[in-house]
Amino acid sequence: MPTYSAVDVVTAKRDCRELTGEQIDWVVGAYTRGEVAEEQMAALAMAILLNGMDGRETARWTQAMIDSGERLELGDVGRPLVDKHSTGGVGDKITLPLAPLVAACGAAVPQLSGRGLGHTGGTLDKLESIPGWRASLSVEEITAQLASIGAVICATTPALAPADRKLYALRDVTGTVESVPLIASSIMSKKIAEGTGGLVLDVKVGTGAFMKTRARAGELADAMTAIGAAHGLPTTALLTDMSRPLGRAVGNALEVAESVEVLRGGGPADVVELTVALAREMLALAGITGVDPARVLAAGEAYPVWEAMIAAQGGDPSAALPVARHVETVVAERDGVFTGADALAVGTAAWRLGAGRARKEDAVQAAAGVRLLVEPGDPVKPGTPLAELHTDTPDRIPSARAALEGAALLITNDPGDRVARTLVLDTLRPA
Template identity: 55%
Template sequence: MSNFDFDAPTIIRTKRDGGRLSDAAIDWIVQGYTDGQVAPEQMSALLMAIVLRGMDRGEIARWTEAMLNSGDVLDFRDLRSGAEPGKPLPTVGKHSTGGVGDKTTLVLVPVIAACGAAVPKSSGRGLGHTGGTLDKLESIAGFTAELSDQRVREQLCDIGAAIFAAGRLAPADKKLYALRDITGTTESLPLVASSVMSKKLAEGAGALVLDVKVGSGALVKTEAESRELAQTMVEVGEAHGVPTRALLTDMSCPLGATVGNALEVQESLDVLAGGGPPDVVELALRLAAEMLELAGIDDRDPAQTLRDGTAMDRFRRLVAAQGGDLSQPLPIGRCSDTVVAGRSGTMGNIDALQVGLTAWRLGAGRSAPGARVQHGAGVRIHRRPGEPVVAGDVLFTLYTDTPERLGAALGELDGAWTVGDPPEPRPLIIDRITS
C-alpha cells in the first residue's frame, strides 16, 4: 500500500459524512498516526467524527486489528509454574471499561494469583473522569510499571501476577488513548471496544473477563449501549481464539468509599486485609469466580484468600517485585475541605460522574497529555447511599495539594448527592454476557 493511496483529510471527510472506512484506509491512518505522519489535529478530527458517526462491527474489528498489529503480541501458552516446575500455568486477563472509585484490579489480580492462575495485566492511566490503575499503583513509593517482556514472564511464573504499562503492546492505542483523554472523545463505543481489545489481545492471556460499566460514571452511559459494547468485545475476543465473557456492572454511584489514587490503594489494602467496602468485595469476588472458571480452576475459594491473607501476600510480593515499598506512608493531599449534611435523613444517590469530575478538579486526573497527577488528591465518601445521616455529619472530605482547586471541586460536587428518603436499591451486577 503506497503512502500516496490515502490522505488524512479524505478519510476524515468520509467518516464525517457518514461513510464507511475501508480496511486499507484504517490500516493507513492508524499506522500513520503511530509513526507521526498523521498530525494529532487530524486524528482528533477523525476521532470526533467517529464519536458522532460511529463504526460498524467490521470497522471496529479492523481498527482493533490495526492497533494490535502496531506492536508486540505476548504469548504465554508455554508458561509453567515456578512453584511446581513442569505444571502448565493457566493465564486469564481482566479489564474494566473504567469507572469512579474502581480499584478492583488491585484486589482481583492477587486473589487470582493466590488461587493458582496467572494474570498478565497491562493497565492504563486515568482517562477523563475515570481513574487509571497505573496512576493508583504509582502512588506507592518506588513502584514502577515499566517491565520488560522477560520480566513480565518471570513474575507470572514466580508470583502469578504482573501489572505493567502496555509499552510495546499496541503502541497505536497508547497514543490514541492519550489523545482521547484531552479531546472529549472518550465516550465512544467503537473507540472503547477497539482500545480495550487491542491491549487485551496483545497481552497474551488465555482467557478474558470484562467488567463493562453502566451508568453516569461509565464511559458508555446507557445499559443498551453498554450491552452492545460488551457483546462487541466478547465477539472480538472469541474471533481471536480467546474465550471471553463480560459482566455488566453498575457505575451510577462510585465504587467503594474513596476516589483518587493513593486513597484507592489504601482501600484496596483494607479489602485484602479482610475488610473494606462490601461493594468492592462483592464485585472482586464475582469477577474472580468468572476468571477462575475460564482458567479451569474449580477447587479454590477466592473469598478464602482474603480471609487467610494469601491474597495480601501476593499483592505485597507483586509490589516489591516492581520496586514498591508499602512500608512508606501513602501520600495524602496536604489541603482538605469537608461537605457536611444540612439536615438529617438517609443518604440518597451519589452521582458517580460528578464525584469523578470532583476528583479530577482536585488534581487526581490530567488535563494535558503526560501531565503529572496528584497521588494524594481525591474524595473520601463518609456516608454511602441508604445509610442514616444526622445534620452536621461529614459526608465528603476533599484532598488536594493545591488549595486553589478546592472551590471548583466543591462546585462540581454540589448537586451530586441528596439527603432525604432512601434511594431505590440497584443491583451491582446487572447481567452476564457470553458468546
Template identity: 60%
Template sequence: MPHLDAPTVIRTKRDGGVLSDAAIDWVIDGYTHGRVADEQMSALLMAIFLKGMAPAEIARWTAAMVDSGERFDFTDLRRDGKPLALVDKHSTGGVGDKITIPLLPVVMACGASVPQAAGRGLGHTGGTLDKLEAIPGFTAELSKAQIRQQLRDIGAAVFAAGELAPADRKIYALRDVTGTTESLPLIASSVMSKKLAEGARSLVLDVKVGRGAFLKTEAESRELASTMVGLGNANGVPTRALLTDMNCPLGRTVGNSVEVAESLEVLAGGGPSDVVALTLALATEMLDAAGIDGADPAETLRDGSAMDCFRALVEAQGGDLSRELPIGAASETVTAPHSGFMGDLDAMGVALAAWRLGAGRAQPGEPVQFGAGVRIHRTPGEPVAAGEALFTLYTETAERLPAALAELDGAWTVGDTAPTRRPLIIDRM
C-alpha cells in the same frame, strides 16, 4: 493500493462513509509513526465519535492497533511443570473502580496467572497505573523478561503497554483530552487491542452501566459488551462480560492513593461490601475461564493469602508498602445540612470533583497528584446526622478546592427516606 491521505480518510468518516481496510491500516500505521498529525487524528476520532463504525471497521481498527506493535506469547511458561493458567480482567472505566488492586492477588492466590497491561486515567475515570504508582517506588515500566519472570514466579505482572499496541497508547492519550472518550467503537478497539496483544489465554470484562460510565444506558453497554466479547472470541481469546452498575461510586474513595488504601482494607478482610462483592464475582469468573476448579476466592481474603500475593507483586515491581501513602496536604470537608438518609450519589459529579482536585489529567502526559481524591463518609441509604461529615476532599493545591466543591455540589442529597438499592451486577454475557 490507491493513494491515501489524512484529509480524505477524515472526510470519508465525517460524511458517514465506511473506511476501507486499506484506509484503516494506513491511518493507524501513519499515526503510529508520525506521518499523521495529532490534529488530523483528533479530527478523525471526532468523526468516528459522531458517525460510529460498522462491525467490520471496528474489527479492522482493532487488528491494525494490535499489529502496530508486538504480541506477547507466554504459552511456554510453566509452574510446577504445568502451563500457566493465563487470564485477565478489564473494566471499561468507572468511579472508585479500584477492583483490579484486590482482584489480582485473589486470583493469584487461587492459582491463576495474570498478565495485565493496564492504563492510566482516561477522562473522568481513574487509571490502575496511576493508583498503583501512588505506592512509593512502584513501577509499571517492566521489561518483557521481568514480566515473564513475575508470571512464572509469583503469578502476575501489571505493566504499561509499552510496545503492545503503541497506536492505542497514542490514541488513548488523545481521546482523553479531545472529548472522544465516550465512543463505543473507540472503547471496544482500545480495550481489545491491548488485551489481545498482552498474552492472556482468556478474558473477563467488567462493562460499566450508568451515570459514571462512558456509556450511560444499559442498551449501549450491552452493545459494547457484545462487541468486545465477539472481538475476543474471534481472535481465539475466550471472552465473557459482566454488566455492573456505575451510577454510584464503588466503595468510599475516589482518587489514587485513597483507593489503594481502601484496597488494602479489602485484602485485610474488611473494606466496603460492594468492593468485596464485585471482587469476588469477577474472581469467580476469571477462575472459571482459566479452568481452575475448587478454589474459594473469599477464603484468600480471610486467610491472608491474597494480601501475601499483593505484597509479593508490589515488592517485585519496586514498591514499598511500609512507607505511608501520600495524601493531599490541603483538604475540605462537606457536612450534612440536616439529618436524614444519604440519597443517590452521582458518580460523575464525584469523579469530576476528584479530577478537579488533581487525580486526573487535562493534558496528555500531565502528572497526576497521587494524594488527590475524595473520601465518601456516607453512602446511599445510610443514616445521616446534621453537621456530620459526608465527604472529605484532598489535594496538594488548595486553589483547586473551590472548583472541586462546585462539581460535587448537586451530586448528592440527604432526604427523609433511603433510596431504592440497585443491583450491583446487572447481567452476565
C-alpha cells in the same frame, strides 16, 4: 501492500460505505508511519463516529492496530493467563485486590494498566503512591514475575499497538472519543497483543462511567466480545453500576489503603462483591475449578501475593502511604437518610482536589481525594460528617465543594429504591 488515497478512504466512510480490509490495513499502517496526515485521520475518525463500522470492519481495524507493533511473548509461565479490563469509573480500585486474588487462586494475571484522565482514576497513579513502586517493566521482568508470583500490574510496553496510542491522542482532541468501534478496537487491540488466554471486561454504566446508559454500555460490550471471538480470545463482559462510587475512598493513596483492607479480609461490601464476581469469571475462563475466591479473599490469603507483587516492583508494602496536608469535612445540613453519592460529582471533586489530571502530562497528588464517611441508608442530622476532602493545596477546596453541592450527596426523608444497589447488571459470556 497496495497504496490507497487517504481522501478516498475518508470519503468512502463519509458516504456510509464499508471499508475493505485492505483499505483498513493501509490507512492504519500509513497513519502510524506518518504517511497519512493528522487532519485526514481526524476526518476518518469523525466519519467512523457518525457512520459506524460493522463487526467485520471493527475486527479488521483491531487487527491492523495489533499489527502496527509487537505482540507480548510471555511464553509458558506455569499457569493459565487471564486478564481483566475496566472501562473506568470513580473509586474503581478493583484491579488492586483482584490481580492478587486471582493469582492466589492459581491463575496468572498480566495486568497492563493506564493512568487516569479527568474524573476517572488510573491504576498506575494509585500504585505510584506506594513508596518505591515502579510501573515500567521489561518483558523479561513481567514474565519472571508472572511465573514466580502470578500477578503483575504495570504500564504497557511502547511497542504494543503504537497505532492506538497515536490515534487515541488524536481522538481526544477531535471530539471522536465516543465512537464505539474505535473504543472497542482501542481496548481489545492492546489486550490481544498482550497475549492473555482469557479476558474479563468490566463495562461501567452510570453517571460516573464513560457510558451513561445501559444501552450504550451494552453496545460497547457486544462490540468487544465480538472482537474477542473474531480473534480467538475468550471474552466475558460484565455490565456494572457506576452511578455511585465504588467503596468509600476516591483518590490514589486513599484507594490503595482501602484495597489493602479488602485483601486483609475486610473493606467495603461493594468492593468485595465486585472483586469476587470478576474473579469468578476470570477463573472460569482460566479453567480453574474447585476454588472459591470469596473464601480466599475473606481469609486474607491474597494479601501475601499483594506484598510479593509490590515488593517485586520495588515498592515497600509496609511503608506508610502519603497523607494530605489539608483535610476538610463536608457535613449534612438537615435531617434525613443518606441515600448515596453521585459518582460523577465525587469523581469531579477528587479530580479538582488534585487526584486526577486534565491533560495526560499533568501531575497528580498521591494523597488527594475524597473519603465518604456514611453508607447509603445511614440516618444523618445537621452537622453529621458526610465526606472528607483531602488535598495538599487548600485553595482547591472551594471548587471541590462546589462539585458536591445539590444532590451529589443525597439526603432525603423518603430513600425509596435509591438505597438498594445492583452492582452486576448483566453478564455476556462466550458462546
